[in-house]
Amino acid sequence: MSYLPRALEAHENSASVDSFAKGTCATPVQGRLRIALLGYRSHPHVGGQGIYLHYLSKALVELGHEVDVISGPPYPELDARVTLIKIPSLDLYAHPNPTRALRLQHLLSFTDFYEWWSKLSGAFGEPYCFGRRLVKHFKNHSSRYDIVHDNQSLGYGLLTLQKRGVKVVATVHHPITRDRDLALAAATDKGQRWLINRWYSFLSMQKKVVQKLQHVITVSAQSQRDIEQAFARPAEKIHVIPNGVDTNIFKPLAEISRCEFALITTASSDQPLKGLSILLRALAQLRGEFPQLQLTVIGKLKEDGDTQKELAALQLLDVVQFKFGISNQELVEEYARAAIAIVPSLYEGFGLPAAEAMACGVPLVCSDGGALPEVVGEGARLVTAGSVESLTDALGDLIRNPVLRSQLGERGREHILQQLSWDCVGKKMQAYYFELLNQQGSRESC
Structure with missing residues (x-):
């Protein structure tokens, strides 16, 4: 048998x-x-x-x-x-x-x-x-x-x-x-x-x-x-x-107001693959027009590493803060406060941080590295991986246009609900x- x-x-x-x-x-x-x-x-x-x-x-x-x-x-x-x-x-x-x-x-x-x-x-x-x-x-x-x-x-x-x-x-x-x-x-x-x-x-x-x-x-x-x-x-x-994505946890929080000049990214600071250096250079350029900009990096800063040296060279030490080991709920709250999330990776085999940000309803600017276009669909603003100019232009457009930000955030949330729960x-x-x-x-x- x-x-x-x-x-x-x-x-x-x-x-x-x-x-x-x-x-x-x-x-x-x-x-x-x-x-x-x-x-x-x-x-x-x-x-x-x-x-x-x-x-x-x-x-x-x-x-x-x-x-x-x-x-x-x-x-x-x-x-x-x-x-x-x-x-x-x-x-x-x-x-x-x-x-x-x-x-x-x-x-x-x-x-x-x-x-x-x-x-x-x-x-x-x-x-x-x-x-x-x-x-x-x-x-x-x-x-x-x-x-x-x-x-x-x-x-x-x-x-x-x-x-x-x-x-x-x-x-x-x-x-x-x-x-x-x-x-x-x-x-x-x-x-x-x-x-x-x-x-x-x-x-x-x-x-x-x-x-x-x-x-x-x-x-x-x-x-x-x-x-x-x-x-x-x-x-x-x-x-x-x-x-x-757990859409019951990663969701918009109506009780938290977004800060107009708050940016957020999730990145390992000294892994070139994650593209944090590209974002930091774009941020340094944008602060000429938008000096109020602040960036929160969900990740750990390595002391005396390349990222810390670059922050000092770009005069961003007081502009960028790192948060490590936070809970999912704390991460969702960070997304709720942010005006724009950024995934600047040179390559991703999937790109979970992109999907989580979209699930939280925060407008997302995302590189076209690896599988990221598959993941985000029409729910994010795509930029050329590794291009400081492309990222700077996209962020500038969204910072200047709150209506566009709101529409993009809603579209991203709906995309995740329909395809990636x-x-x-x-x-x-x-x-x-x-x-x-x-x-x-x-x-x-x-």
């Missing part, structure tokens, strides 16, 4: 998975899946991957599924209905002195020693080590899941699980080769380039894993093309399901899972 996952017993006809381009929600299906979502580091304050895990797990639970998140530290913040399974690591990026983090018992573990040695030698070993710990976890706790869904750890351990018959799916938000190439382009000497290549050495592993996994998801058609180019996986073998995205993911399991059932019944 053929095996069918128990969720399929109540589901005979899988709904087709709609494309991102159509922007419509998949038809709900019946049946309860057991799903494990994986993340090697998943706290929302250390990157978008933690945000993705939080909201995807919540959306799937609300559709009636049983969801566990298996994560390394720093651990995620999850809905109370989602179970967190912790996979401890040395967590060396949180250690005050990584050199002294190794203890005698760690020498008995190749994984612990490798994580320690990678950090000290300039490499990033967390994805590889998470994969090894994941295999050990599943060896000690046999898989009870219909779907094991990885969130861009892409360690060799996923291939081991796949060989053991686990139904593994991986989301690749975008190939990190983009980050590496831009960092290399910004490097000023051979020593910096060597350190950059050393840190990104995990990419060779990720490329091999992406090529060999049976099921890969990405969040935009742009990322689909980039993965094909960077990792040599055919585009037709990469399924597109967009990220989502997590309810819609969760249904698309659910339909994709059922499609995979139906394929498995069909093969096993032959």
